[in-house]
Amino acid sequence: MIVAVFAVLFAAIVAAMALLDFLGVILASHAGILLMLTFAAAGTLALRARTMQTMDFYAATRAAPAVLNGAAAASQVAGVCLVGLIGLLYSSGYAGFAFFVGWGAGFVALAVLFAPAMRKVATFTLPEFLGIRFDSALLRTVAAGVMALAAFALLLGSLAGLEIIGLRYFGVAAGTIVPVAVTFAAGILLLGGMRAATWVQAALGFVVVFAIFVPLGVLSVIKFGTPLPQLSYGDAIEGIVQIERDLVSRGLASVAQQASDLTDARGIGKWVFFTLFVSIFAGTACAPYISSRAFATRSIDDARFSFSWAVFFVVLLGLTAPAYAILVKSEIYQSVIGTQFARLPDWITLYGNIGKLKICGADATLLSEVAAACRQTGNAEGLLRAADLQMSADMMFVVLPDMTGLGKTLAAVSGIGALAAILAAVAGALLALANTLSHDFYFAVLRPGISTSHRLFAGRIAIIASAYLATRMTPAGSAEIVKYFAWSFALCGGAFFPTLTLGIWWKRYTRWAALVATTTGAAATGLYILFTELGLIPEIFGVPNIAAGVFGIAVGFSAGIVISLLSGGASRHLHDLADEMRIPAGEAVADRLGREARLRADY
Amino acid sequence: MESSEQLAYWRRTRFVAWFTMATVLLFVIGVNAGLAGLNSMSFLGFPLGYFLAVQGALTLFVILVFVYANYQRYLDRKYELLEDD
Structure with a gap:
């Protein structure tokens, strides 16, 4: 309800500001007004979601509506899309589509392969799910370590994207906007954990959708006579190819910068495209900051529909983002080069x-x-000449209203959209990191049996500590945004994809196989990223380190299958659990186990 | 698996899950393998291969996943396996 009121209000204020621009009234800061409105809405939503119950704090009361939950899940990837990937599409063309197609397919896999079983077990975190599924506290701890690392990488990559927003719209450097954004995200989470995150991310998701559609739609009406550039930018591709040919013949561009790279994997090679797709696909399907949204739904049915809506929202991004890259390129060729x-x-x-x-x-x-x-x-x-111009990758989304003269209001809409997308990702990653630290390390390993208020206190301390650490370690440079994001997904895919797939769909899969597959998968991916980044080893099989997930997936599936076959099948207990997870009806597994544990304690 | 009813439910669930995933992955791999050839044709002003690999694949995902979710809801009802809450 508040989300809907905010959506209408946001649109109305944008329209009012555009009217004032038209009348010549000078506003102090367009972006500032929209930012305050967004912060006010987010603060209201978070206040209403404040809680002292673990079920609310960790699992959003298991009451998140499917559409909002899907929007929140998709908002996890929107930040890197706007400040990183549009730049990648601009410079490297087709490589960027490995992300969009990987996200789409990954969310489908999550809805189809993993979410129903995860919701049936209904834990608070992915490591806890694995711990119950394989009856292994060790596996839970290993998974929590991987999850913390992956969430931290996503957090750092997202924070690196804030610099452009701070500089362009508020005249402040990264050193100012990063702490402000982290404080905002941490404040939301301190109030209501997962429950607050769900509503706030959904509201931010609306701002993102508004910001990718409205300025582009207005531009498209002016340029192509239709408000849907997603269907009409094809002609602009052809236009770019022709202008480029002309610029090359005048000696202003070199053949190397082929616009046609956008429509074909020629530039990066089919193999690199494929490995990157697999890595992102697997990462999306099991990244804990995304998949833990399955635990926040009312029912298994809602879990499936949540991620179906996430596919829908991420597809909106994937259909629109290329139009930005194409239109920016077309504008550069027409009115800048030469x-x-x-x-x-x-x-x-x-x-x-x-x-x-x-x-x-x-x-x-x-x-x-x-x-x-x-x-x-x-x-x-x-x-x-084309070679003289160097544009930073993170500016490619926000620059379009500026370069096409759409006016200050629409420029601010783009900026706030990018900021909202980053804030949503920051909140999600921060929450995942803090939750696994407090729930899977502190509560599960160090201090089992503590009271609810003690657990919530620990959860909130973990949020503050993670926020502080992330602020201190935010990397500089626009190249880091996509890189950290891709590493995070690679690590999730490499560590969890084989074990989740086999664990849910193959009853013979054993505890030791799961443990070895997760550990070796995470190690293969993590070490490949580390060693190639430090220059200790060259690329193996031509796989770039942003696609390192493919190693973990290959190692994990091989280890998991071979060890399960050699060890003669899973125990009776794991067998029964696998059966129980397949049937939607009945009590959640985590609730049953909790109830049985309390019964035992009473006797 | 206890009853034959539940077994039948699971067989259908498994079929629709793997069918959906196989369609998604084969489409992505297939279109990208034939990208250069398809790009020589054009559709709505787009090179055809690009249109299928980006717009086509993404639209297919949305349709497939909602068909899947609705079919699975139908299965849950048919076998009376809806959750209590």
Whole structure:
């Protein structure tokens, strides 16, 4: 209800601001107004979701409506899409689609393969689910370690995306906006944990959808005469190819920067595309910060529909994001490349002044200095060549309203949309990290048997500690956003995909097989990322380290299947559990186990 | 698995799950394998291979997953295995 009121209010205020722009009224800060509105809505939602119950704090009372839960799950990947992937689509073309198609297919796999069984067991975290499924506290602890690492990587990658928003819209550096954003996310979570996160992420998800559709839709009406650029940017692709051919013939671009790379995996190679797809696909299907949304639903049926809606929302992103990359490229080719330095558009210096745009190797702060810098690098003609222009990958989404003159209001909508997407991802990753620390380490290993209030206190301390640590360790540089994100997904896929698949669909799968598969899968992926990043080993089989999940998946499935077959099948107890998980009817497994444990304690 | 009813439920559940996943993965692999060839044709102004691999695949996912979720809901009802709450 509040989400709906907020949605209407947000749209109305955007319309009012656009009208004031049109009338010539000068507003102090467009982005500031929208930000305050968003923060107010999020704060209200979080206050209403405040709680002192573990069931609310860890599992959103098992009452999250399917559509909102799906939007919250999809919002987990939206941040990297807007500030990272549109830039990747712009520069490397087709590689970016491995993410979109991987997310879509991954959410399908989650809805089909994992979510029903996870909801039937209905624990608070993924490690706890694995612990119950294989009756192994050791596996739970190992899984919690992997989950903490993966969530932390996602958190760092998301925080790295805040810099562009701070600089472009609020005139503050990363050192200011990162602590503000983390404090906001932590504040929401401290009030209501998973329950607050669900509602706030859904509200932020609305802002994201609004921001990817409205400015682009307005632009599309102006340019193509239709509000649905998702269906009409095909002609722009053809246009780009032709302009590029023309620029190459005039010596302003080189053949290497082929626009057609966008529509074909030629540029990165089919093998790299495939490994990246598999890694992202498997990661999406079992990343704990996404899959734990299965525990927050009312029923198994709702769990399936939650992730079906997540597919829907992530597909909206996947259909729209390429239009941004194409339109930015088309604009650059038409009104930037081949233009005299003195006549470059205003947005060039806007982004040059915040260090996101370089021409001839120097920040484009003043057009007169641009000409001087380019003379030094041997551009004597005074026309900008494609090779002279360097744009940071994180600016490609927010720059579109600026470069097409859509006005301050729509520019602010884009900025707040990107910020909302990052905040949603930050909240989700922070929650997953803190939950596994408090629930799977502190409560399960260190201090079993503590009271509810003690557990919630520990949960809240874990949020504060994780938030502080993440703020201190936020990496700089736009290249880190996609990299950390992909590492996080690779690690989740490598560690959990084989064990979840076999554990739910193969009754012979044994406890030791699960333990070995998870450990070796995580190690294969984690060590490959670490060693290639440090330059200790070269790439194996041509797999880039952002696709390292494929090693963990291969190792995990092999180890899991071989060990299960050698050891002659699972124990009676695990066999019965596997059966119980397949039937939706009846009590949740975690509830039954809890009830039985209390009964035993009473006698 | 206790009753033959539950076994029949599980057989159907397993079939629809693996059918959905196989369709998703085969479509992605198939279209990307033939991308260059398909791109020589054009559809709605898009190169056909690109259109199928991006727009086509993503739209297919949405349709498939909702068909799956509704069919599974039908199965739950038919075998009277809906949850208590």
